[in-house]
Amino acid sequence: MATVTYRSLGAVPQEASFGRKYVWQLPIRISHWVNVLAITTLFWTGLYIASPILSSNGEAYQHFVMGRIREIHFIAGYTLLFSFLLRVYWFYVGNNYSRSGFPFVWRKAWWADLKNQGIQYLRLERGHVHLGHNALAGAAYTMFVITLGWCQILTGFALYSENNPGGFWDKTLGWIIPLLGGSFRVHMWHHTLAWSFVVFAILHIYIVLFDSHQFRNGLITSIISGYKFYEKGDLDHDRWLN
Numbered sequence: 001m002a003t004v005t006y007r008s009l010g011a012v013p014q015e016a017s018f019g020r021k022y023v024w025q026l027p028i029r030i031s032h033w034v035n036v037l038a039i040t041t042l043f044w045t046g047l048y049i050a051s052p053i054l055s056s057n058g059e060a061y062q063h064f065v066m067g068r069i070r071e072i073h074f075i076a077g078y079t080l081l082f083s084f085l086l087r088v089y090w091f092y093v094g095n096n097y098s099r100s101g102f103p104f105v106w107r108k109a110w111w112a113d114l115k116n117q118g119i120q121y122l123r124l125e126r127g128h129v130h131l132g133h134n135a136l137a138g139a140a141y142t143m144f145v146i147t148l149g150w151c152q153i154l155t156g157f158a159l160y161s162e163n164n165p166g167g168f169w170d171k172t173l174g175w176i177i178p179l180l181g182g183s184f185r186v187h188m189w190h191h192t193l194a195w196s197f198v199v200f201a202i203l204h205i206y207i208v209l210f211d212s213h214q215f216r217n218g219l220i221t222s223i224i225s226g227y228k229f230y231e232k233g234d235l236d237h238d239r240w241l242n
Contacts, residue, residue: 020218022181023097023131024226030221031087031208035145035150038080039197042152045073050191099130101138110135121207126214131228137207144200148193155190159183 024032048069050055056063090098104110113135120126121136122218133141158176161169162183182184213217 004048018229020227020229021131022226023228024222025090026226027086027090027092027100028094029099029223029226030091033084033150034083038076038083041076041195042073042080042156043194045069045076046191049073051061063098074160077153077160080149081153081157084153100130100132101134101141103135103142114139121210124210129215129230131230140200140203147195151193152190153220154195155180155186159186159190200236 049066049123052066052069053064056065062197081173116128117134123228152177155170161167161174162177164170177183177186180189208220217229217231218225218227
């Protein structure tokens with residue numbers, strides 16, 4: 001199949017009706033799957049830390065269950081932080097699909113795409129295919145993954161700083177604890193916001209399965225291989241920095 005670049009409806013040469021294009025670069029795919037593993041680990045270990053249901057026989061010093069769970073939680077937290085930093089870096093140096101879905105809230109076209117995409121989902125209609133993320137997907141990722149993700153990272157490392165008063169994380173993020181009203185309230189915010197990822201995961205999996213069935217453009221396999229299929233008329237208008 002020929003691989004071409006086109007920007008909007010009617011921009012594809014007549015002879016290039018179908019094709020395959022490299023959309024998601026390797027760092028994007030790595031960041032996606034690292035996030036999945038890290039967030040899943042953080043959620044389940046966080047539930048145990050909040051409400052430990054396992055009671056080991058014998059003396060606590062012989063088992064150190066809570067300590068191990070917290071250790072896994074902290075390692076997953078560092079992993080998520082590094083993955084987020086990689087994703088931020090690749091937002092600027094990657095291809096335009098690395099920036100697709102960016103919420104252009106100052107553009108009428110973005111709001112129009114957001115409205116149309118929402119209506120199409122509600123009506124279960126097959127709308128225009130975007131090679132990158134559409135406006136609704138971009139808004140969801142910005143709200144649930146980026147915004148709430150950073151909230152979890154910041155509050156998590158603020159709580160982590162209590163293990164070492166005066167240390168690096170205490171000096172860097174310790175101010176968050178008094179700002180939010182103390183350690184208990186930060187714990188509650190951190191615990192409550194964690195459930196937003198459950199809501200996002202349910203919606204994300206449903207939409208991915210729905211779009212994959214509707215468009216049949218390799219959406220699911222693209223996050224593994226990086227390639228998506230297209231046909232004439234699909235939208236390829238992800239332009240931001242160049």
